[in-house]
Amino acid sequence: xxxxxxxxxxxxxxxxxxxxxxxxxxxxRHQAALYRFVRRLLxxxxxxxxxxxFQDTWLRVVHARQRWQPQGATFRTWLFTLAHHRVxxxxxxxxxxxxxxxxxxxxxxxxxxxxxxxAWQHWPAPAGAAPQGxxxxxxxxxxxxxxxxxxxxxxxxxxxxxxxHDDGLTLDEVAHALEVGFETAKTRLRYAMSKLRTCMGAxxxxxxx
Amino acid sequence: xxxAERDAWLREALRHAPDSGALPPQxxxxxxxxxxxxxxxxxxxxxxxxxxxxxxxxLLAFWDWxxxxxxxxxxxxxxxxxxxxxxxxxxxxDETLPRRPEVVSERAMAPAPSEAAAPAQxxxxxxxxxxxxxxxVGAAPGPPMRPxxxxxxxxxxxxxxARRQAPSSRSAGARDGKLATAxxxxxxxxxxxxxxxxxERADRTAAAPTPFxxxxxxxxxxxxxxxxxxxxxxxxxLATPPSDAPVPADAAAGKPVAAEPATAPATPPATxxxxxxxxxxxAPTRRRSDDEQARASASNKVEMDVAKSxxxxxxxxxxxxxxxxxxELALRRGAFGEREKQASAFxxxxxxxxxxxxxxLAAAQREGAVxxxxxxxxxxxxxxxxxxxxxxxxxxxxxxxxxxxxxxLTELDAAAAGRWRQVRTVGADSERDGTATLRLVxxxxxxxxxxxxxxxxxxxxxxxxxRWQATLPPPVAERLRASAGRLPP
Numbered sequence: 001x002x003x004x005x006x007x008x009x010x011x012x013x014x015x016x017x018x019x020x021x022x023x024x025x026x027x028x029r030h031q032a033a034l035y036r037f038v039r040r041l042l043x044x045x046x047x048x049x050x051x052x053x054f055q056d057t058w059l060r061v062v063h064a065r066q067r068w069q070p071q072g073a074t075f076r077t078w079l080f081t082l083a084h085h086r087v088x089x090x091x092x093x094x095x096x097x098x099x100x101x102x103x104x105x106x107x108x109x110x111x112x113x114x115x116x117x118x119a120w121q122h123w124p125a126p127a128g129a130a131p132q133g134x135x136x137x138x139x140x141x142x143x144x145x146x147x148x149x150x151x152x153x154x155x156x157x158x159x160x161x162x163x164x165h166d167d168g169l170t171l172d173e174v175a176h177a178l179e180v181g182f183e184t185a186k187t188r189l190r191y192a193m194s195k196l197r198t199c200m201g202a203x204x205x206x207x208x209x
Numbered sequence: 210x211x212x213a214e215r216d217a218w219l220r221e222a223l224r225h226a227p228d229s230g231a232l233p234p235q236x237x238x239x240x241x242x243x244x245x246x247x248x249x250x251x252x253x254x255x256x257x258x259x260x261x262x263x264x265x266x267x268l269l270a271f272w273d274w275x276x277x278x279x280x281x282x283x284x285x286x287x288x289x290x291x292x293x294x295x296x297x298x299x300x301x302x303d304e305t306l307p308r309r310p311e312v313v314s315e316r317a318m319a320p321a322p323s324e325a326a327a328p329a330q331x332x333x334x335x336x337x338x339x340x341x342x343x344x345x346v347g348a349a350p351g352p353p354m355r356p357x358x359x360x361x362x363x364x365x366x367x368x369x370x371a372r373r374q375a376p377s378s379r380s381a382g383a384r385d386g387k388l389a390t391a392x393x394x395x396x397x398x399x400x401x402x403x404x405x406x407x408x409e410r411a412d413r414t415a416a417a418p419t420p421f422x423x424x425x426x427x428x429x430x431x432x433x434x435x436x437x438x439x440x441x442x443x444x445x446x447l448a449t450p451p452s453d454a455p456v457p458a459d460a461a462a463g464k465p466v467a468a469e470p471a472t473a474p475a476t477p478p479a480t481x482x483x484x485x486x487x488x489x490x491x492a493p494t495r496r497r498s499d500d501e502q503a504r505a506s507a508s509n510k511v512e513m514d515v516a517k518s519x520x521x522x523x524x525x526x527x528x529x530x531x532x533x534x535x536x537e538l539a540l541r542r543g544a545f546g547e548r549e550k551q552a553s554a555f556x557x558x559x560x561x562x563x564x565x566x567x568x569x570l571a572a573a574q575r576e577g578a579v580x581x582x583x584x585x586x587x588x589x590x591x592x593x594x595x596x597x598x599x600x601x602x603x604x605x606x607x608x609x610x611x612x613x614x615x616x617x618l619t620e621l622d623a624a625a626a627g628r629w630r631q632v633r634t635v636g637a638d639s640e641r642d643g644t645a646t647l648r649l650v651x652x653x654x655x656x657x658x659x660x661x662x663x664x665x666x667x668x669x670x671x672x673x674x675x676r677w678q679a680t681l682p683p684p685v686a687e688r689l690r691a692s693a694g695r696l697p698p
Contacts, residue, residue, distance in 0.1 A: 020249035024242055035233045051237050058241040062248045136225070143226030146219065165220050196219055 008075030016065040023065075027058065030076060033167050034058075034083055040162055041087045043151050049090055057083040073176050080167060081177045084159055091155055142200065149199035157192035164189055583629060583668050583677040584622040587649065587657055591615060601648040601656075603698040613696045614647060621659065621689055625666050628679035645693035661690050 006014075006022075008029070014022035034057065039050040060082050061068075068078070150158055156178065163169045163177055175185035223229070233241075274280060591598045591610065599607045600614060649657040658669040664686040668677045681689070 015245070015249065018249050020246040023245040023249065027238070027242060027245070031238065032230075032232055036228060036231055039228055039231060051234060054233050055237050055241055059244060062241075062245045065248065139221060139225035140227070142218075142222035143224070143229065146222045147226050147228065165216065166223055193216060193219070200219065200222065 012061075012065065012068055012075050016068060023062070026061075026075070030079055034079060037080060037162055037167060038083050038087060040147065040150060040166070041084070041155065041159055042090070046090060046094060053083065053086045053090060057086055060086075074173070076167075077169065077173045077177045080163060080169070081179065084177060087159075088155065146196065146200060149196050152199065153192050153195055157188045157195070160185055160188040161192035161196065582622065582626060583675070584618060584625075584659075588615075588618055588622055590651070590654075591618070597651045599650055601650065607650060608697075610649065611697070617689070617692055617696060618647070618659070620692070621661075621666065624681055624685045624689065625679035628681065629677050630679070632676050632678045645690045647693070661686060661693065 006025075008026060011022040011026045015026065035050065035054050038053050038057070039047055042050055042053065057079070061079065068075075073081075150161070153161065159178060160174055163174045164171065169177060171182060171186055171189070174189065175182045178185055178188075180188075275284060595610065595615075598610045600610050602608050645661040647659040649659070656670055658667075660667045660669075661681075664681050664683050666679045666681055666686070666689075669675070
């Protein structure tokens with residue numbers, strides 16, 4: 001019987017104590033998700049900065065190993081928080097950041113636009129572990145369209161959607177990772193989903209026509 | 210279809226996105242892992258590296274603490290004191306310390322010609338005269354201690370209580386006429402005990418900082434004076450004859466010993482003992498600077514000389530009276546001069562500026578004391594060469610000085626002893642009725658005129674331009690005038 005893998009916090013403590021193998025294990029565990037998160041959050045325009053941001057995020061983890069304390073958040077949440085800060089810094093420097101407060105104030109009280117419910121009826125059911133044939137091709141095209149739709153989302157909503165739907169963080173963890181309140185995180189996620197549904201419904205509907 | 214189902218579709222689409230399998234480049238991963246391993250290797254020596262940093266921080270904190278004004282001022286004071294101490298480190302400290310009795314005793318062992326020739330000089334006001342006068346006559350089983358020994362020791366003890374005590378003890382001794390007959394062994398034990406106590410006190414007070422001149426001045430002073438304070442010089446000048454010498458009653462009673470022939474040589478042990486006792490100056494005196502001590506000693510000595518010379522005039526004229534001062538007086542004068550030199554050697558203090566004036570005053574007083582008996586010299590000269598002397602009679606003719614007038618002069622000299630004082634010569638006094646006048650003339654000498662007017666005796670001309678005056682008790686003056694009236698005019 002194989003021993004259960006140590007938790008992220010235990011590995012981080014071990015690395016802080018000088019265990020390099022613990023860091024390698026942490027890296028292997030989170031490298032793909034973090035790299036994907038950074039790349040999707042940066043978008044196509046800044047995709048060239050993905051490696052830099054990704055490396056800088058991990059180096060911050062390395063340098064902060066002595067000071068790291070769980071403090072109510074998991075290592076994964078902290079890792080994505082570091083990456084999010086670096087991306088926001090990069091977006092600010094590039095002038096692409098949109099004030100989330102202005103965005104939220106403009107849309108406050110308004111119900112996000114919802115596409116027609118009929119549009120979603122043409123979507124196939126969520127595939128299993130390994131879709132085949134046309135179904136796989138459909139989901140690939142849907143994925144490409146979703147990435148395009150993500151490009152249209154403001155970074156705060158984008159990060160909320162990615163953290164919640166791609167990386168599997170709960171709303172609490174999303175709020176903690178984004179260093180915002182729970183309701184704010186929830187609102188951001190709701191707006192993000194509404195826009196994505198509209199965007200994706202408009203795209204997918206003709207497919208099945 | 211609800212949102213949950215649509216969100217499931219969105220997640221599925223996201224999972225099949227083209228970048229879903231994207232991984233960081235291999236080089237990036239290698240770089241990250243390499244830096245992570247390097248950091249892990251350095252994780253162990255981190256505490257060791259923290260030590261220099263901690264030390265540095267500690268030093269910086271200490272420096273910040275030291276930079277505060279009160280701390281900095283205190284530190285600067287300590288540094289200045291340390292610097293002064295280091296600069297003074299190579300200087301001989303024993304210059305400022307009181308001399309050990311052994312050292313002085315060793316010096317006393319070395320025969321000094323002047324000291325050996327003048328054994329008995331210091332019949333000064335003793336602080337411990339009470340000891341010498343409190344004993345009973347003839348009770349000394351051992352060699353009696355000479356009174357001048359105690360006098361010398363007491364004179365050097367120039368503390369205020371000792372000075373206050375000296376006249377009363379002297380007068381008490383004179384009244385009682387007792388001899389200093391305390392047993393010599395007991396006396397010496399007492400003296401030794403006092404000496405030990407004084408040595409301990411001096412040692413204790415020697416640790417206290419004493420005002421000292423600069424090193425050059427001190428060295429110059431040491432070159433001029435062999436590092437013996439004036440008090441020690443006094444003690445050296447007060448060398449005494451052997452302790453087994455007979456003690457005259459007058460001396461034991463506190464009377465001056467000026468008339469005593471100073472022929473007994475000073476024995477080194479006794480001298481050393483004396484010096485040791487003289488060294489036992491009380492602590493307050495030790496704390497004073499040397500120049501003050503020298504001046505105080507000189508002044509004290511002058512006072513003693515003046516006080517002693519007056520009783521000496523009362524004493525009958527010696528067998529060979531001479532106007533020149535006695536050898537003792539000369540030696541004392543020499544010692545006084547030496548002490549004056551010593552006192553002037555330390556002229557750095559402001560108080561030393563008054564030393565010359567005080568010196569002149571003391572010299573004048575001393576000279577006055579020497580000549581405080583103006584008739585003594587004249588009588589001595591008459592005794593040695595009576596043929597030279599004559600007197601003017603009432604008609605102004607020179608007649609031989611007969612024995613009656615000589616006896617009258619001797620009686621007058623004895624009656625006026627200690628009362629003479631020199632006065633300014635204003636002019637010739639007119640003789641009033643009842644004035645007895647004797648005009649003496651001698652070949653090669655100015656005339657001497659002796660007058661008794663009421664109770665005042667005046668003598669003009671024992672030296673050129675001098676006038677001496679003494680006030681006699683009325684019965685004595687009356688008796689002298691009456692006897693002069695019975696003599697041939």
